[in-house]
Amino acid sequence: MTRRVAVVGAGPSGLFAAQALLNTADVEVDIFDRLPTPFGLLRYGVAPDHESIKGIAGVLARVFDSDRVRFRGLVELGRDVTVDELKAGYDAVIYAAGASEDRRMEIPGESLLGSRSAREFVAWYSGHPDATPQTLRGVRTVVIAGVGNVAVDVARILLKPAEELSATDMPRAVLDELAAAEIGDVWVVGRRGPEHASFTTTELRELVSPADVEVEVAGVDLATIDATLLDRRTRANVATLAEAVSRPIEDPRARLHFLFWHRPIRLVGQGEVEHVTVERTVAAGPGAVDCTGELSTIEAQLVLRAIGYRGIPLPGVPFDAATGRIPNAEGRVIDETGRPRPGEYAVGWIKRGPIGVIGTNKADAAETVAHLVTDLADAPRRDLVDLDAVLAARGFAPSTLADWQRIDAAEQSRGEASGRERAKIDAWHELLDLVRLGRAGGPPSAADGGVG
Numbered sequence: 001m002t003r004r005v006a007v008v009g010a011g012p013s014g015l016f017a018a019q020a021l022l023n024t025a026d027v028e029v030d031i032f033d034r035l036p037t038p039f040g041l042l043r044y045g046v047a048p049d050h051e052s053i054k055g056i057a058g059v060l061a062r063v064f065d066s067d068r069v070r071f072r073g074l075v076e077l078g079r080d081v082t083v084d085e086l087k088a089g090y091d092a093v094i095y096a097a098g099a100s101e102d103r104r105m106e107i108p109g110e111s112l113l114g115s116r117s118a119r120e121f122v123a124w125y126s127g128h129p130d131a132t133p134q135t136l137r138g139v140r141t142v143v144i145a146g147v148g149n150v151a152v153d154v155a156r157i158l159l160k161p162a163e164e165l166s167a168t169d170m171p172r173a174v175l176d177e178l179a180a181a182e183i184g185d186v187w188v189v190g191r192r193g194p195e196h197a198s199f200t201t202t203e204l205r206e207l208v209s210p211a212d213v214e215v216e217v218a219g220v221d222l223a224t225i226d227a228t229l230l231d232r233r234t235r236a237n238v239a240t241l242a243e244a245v246s247r248p249i250e251d252p253r254a255r256l257h258f259l260f261w262h263r264p265i266r267l268v269g270q271g272e273v274e275h276v277t278v279e280r281t282v283a284a285g286p287g288a289v290d291c292t293g294e295l296s297t298i299e300a301q302l303v304l305r306a307i308g309y310r311g312i313p314l315p316g317v318p319f320d321a322a323t324g325r326i327p328n329a330e331g332r333v334i335d336e337t338g339r340p341r342p343g344e345y346a347v348g349w350i351k352r353g354p355i356g357v358i359g360t361n362k363a364d365a366a367e368t369v370a371h372l373v374t375d376l377a378d379a380p381r382r383d384l385v386d387l388d389a390v391l392a393a394r395g396f397a398p399s400t401l402a403d404w405q406r407i408d409a410a411e412q413s414r415g416e417a418s419g420r421e422r423a424k425i426d427a428w429h430e431l432l433d434l435v436r437l438g439r440a441g442g443p444p445s446a447a448d449g450g451v452g
C-alpha cells in the first residue's frame with residue numbers, strides 16, 4: 001500500500017518538500033493551500049520587477065507533472081480541515097504554511113492611518129486577494145523602518161518610474177496608483193549601522209543605481225567604518241553606499257535617504273501620520289543597541305515597517321509564540337516536553353523563522369523529508385480516511401491543478417491585452433469564478449472560499 005503525505009502550504013518550502021518526497025520514497029502527496037494558486041511568497045512576495053526570480057515558479061511547478069502529486073487549493077488548515085482530519089487521511093503531515101503576519105514596532109502611533117507594514121504593501125502590489133487596497137494620494141515622503149531586503153524591495157518599487165513598472169504583472173489598479181504617486185523622498189531607517197544591514201549587495205546596488213535619484217547616507221560617517229573588519233557582503237554594501245553618495249546628481253527626480261543608528265520611537269499626527277520621531281542609537285554589544293535620548297523628526301505621510309514577517313499558529317499544532325515558529329527538531333514537530341509528535345513535520349519559514357531566500361528552503365525541506373522517510377519506514381500501516389469524501393460530505397471540493405492552470409491562462413491573456421506577460425487577478429470573486437468554470441453543475445460554493 002502506497003503511503004500518503006499531506007503538505008500544508010504550496011509555497012517554495014512545500015513544493016521543495018513534495019519534490020524531495022517523490023525523489024526518495026514511494027508516496028502519494030497532496031499539497032494543500034488556502035489559496036487556489038500555488039507558489040506562496042514567490043507569487044505574492046518576490047518583487048514583480050524581478051522576473052528572473054519569478055521564473056523559479058516554472059521549476060517548482062514540475063512537481064505537479066507527477067501523477068503521484070495533487071494540488072488541493074482553497075483548503076485552509078484550521079478553517080476547512082483540522083489536524084486530526086489530516087492525520088486520519090495521511091501517514092504524515094508536513095506544515096509549510098510560511099509566515100503570514102509581520103512584526104510590529106510596538107511604538108506609540110503605530111496604528112495611525114498611514115502606518116502600515118511592508119508585508120501589506122507587498123501583498124497589495126503583488127495582487128494577493130486578501131490585500132487591502134493602498135493609497136498613495138498625498139504621500140510625498142515615505143519612511144521605511146528596517147534595512148533588510150524587504151525594505152529595499154519596497155523602496156525600489158516606490159522610487160521606480162511608472163513606465164518601468166508597466167511591464168510587470170501588477171494588477172492595473174496598483175500600476176495606476178503607483179503612476180499617480182508623487183513621492184519625492186524615501187527614508188530607509190536602520191537601528192544599527194550600514195555594516196550590520198541584512199540587505200544583500202545586488203539588491204542594494206539596484207536600489208541606488210537610478211541616475212536621477214540622489215542618495216544620502218545620514219547617521220554615520222562611512223569613512224570611519226573599518227572595512228578590514230567586515231565580511232565580503234557588508235564590505236561591498238558599505239562601498240556601494242559610499243559610491244552612491246559621491247555621485248553628483250543635478251536636479252534629482254527623487255531622493256533616497258539612508259538613516260543609520262536611528263530607530264523610530266513615535267509616529268505623530270492627527271488621525272494620520274504626519275511625522276516620525278526617531279532616536280539616535282549606539283552599539284551595545286552584538287546585535288544590540290542602546291538609546292541616547294537624542295531625538296529628531298522626519299516629516300512623512302506613509303510609514304512602512306519592514307522589520308520582519310512573523311509566523312502565526314496553526315490550530316491544533318504546537319507553536320512557539322516568541323519565535324513565531326512550530327517547535328521542531330530538524331523538522332520533526334515536537335511537543336512541550338521536546339518529544340516528536342509522530343507523523344508531523346515542518347519546513348520553510350514556519351519551521352525556522354522568516355529568514356532565507358527561496359533556495360534556502362530546498363536544503364531545509366530535504367532535512368525534514370529525510371527524517372520523515374526514516375520514520376515512515378517504521379510506522380505501522382493504517383487504514384486511511386478519504387479526506388475528499390469528508391470534504392464532499394460538507395459540500396466542499398478543493399480547487400485543483402486544472403483550476404490553477406485556468407487562472408494562470410486567464411492572467412496571461414489579460415497580460416497580453418496590455419502588452420505584458422501576465423496581469424495578476426487580485427479579486428477573490430474573479431479567482432473563484434475561474435475555479436467554478438471547471439465545475440459544470442456542481443453544488444454552490446461553501447461560505448468562505450471552498451468551491452463545490
Ligand SMILES: Cc1cc2nc3c(=O)[nH]c(=O)nc-3n(C[C@H](O)[C@H](O)[C@H](O)COP(=O)(O)OP(=O)(O)OC[C@H]3O[C@@H](n4cnc5c(N)ncnc54)[C@H](O)[C@@H]3O)c2cc1C
Pocket residue numbers: 008009010011012013014032033034035038039040041042045046047050053075076077078096097098099100122150153309314347348349350355356357358359361
Ligand atoms: C517581500 C519578500 C520578497 C522576497 N523576495 C525574494 C527574492 O527575490 N528571492 C528569494 O530567493 N527569496 C525572496 N524572498 C524569500 C522567499 O519568499 C521565502 O524564502 C519563501 O517564500 C519561504 O517559503 P515558505 O514555503 O516557507 O513560505 P511561503 O512562501 O509564505 O508559503 C506558504 C504557503 O502556505 C499557505 N498557507 C498559509 N497558511 C495556511 C493554512 N492555514 N492552510 C493552508 N495553506 C496555508 C500560504 O497561502 C502560502 O501559499 C522574499 C520574501 C519576501 C517576504
Ligand SMILES: NC(=O)c1ccc[n+]([C@@H]2O[C@H](COP(=O)([O-])OP(=O)(O)OC[C@H]3O[C@@H](n4cnc5c(N)ncnc54)[C@H](OP(=O)(O)O)[C@@H]3O)[C@@H](O)[C@H]2O)c1
Pocket residue numbers: 103104105145146147148149150151153190191192196197198199203263264287306307308309354355356357
Ligand atoms: N531579493 C531578495 O533576495 C529578497 C527580497 C526580499 C526578502 N528576501 C529575504 O527574505 C527574508 C526576510 O527579509 P526581511 O527584510 O523581512 O528581514 P531581515 O533581513 O531580517 O531584516 C529585518 C530588518 O528589520 C530590522 N528590525 C527588526 N526589528 C526591528 C525593530 N523593532 N525596530 C527597528 N528595526 C528592526 C532588523 O534590524 P536588526 O538587524 O538590527 O535586527 C533588519 O534591519 C530575508 O532572508 C531576505 O534576504 C530576499
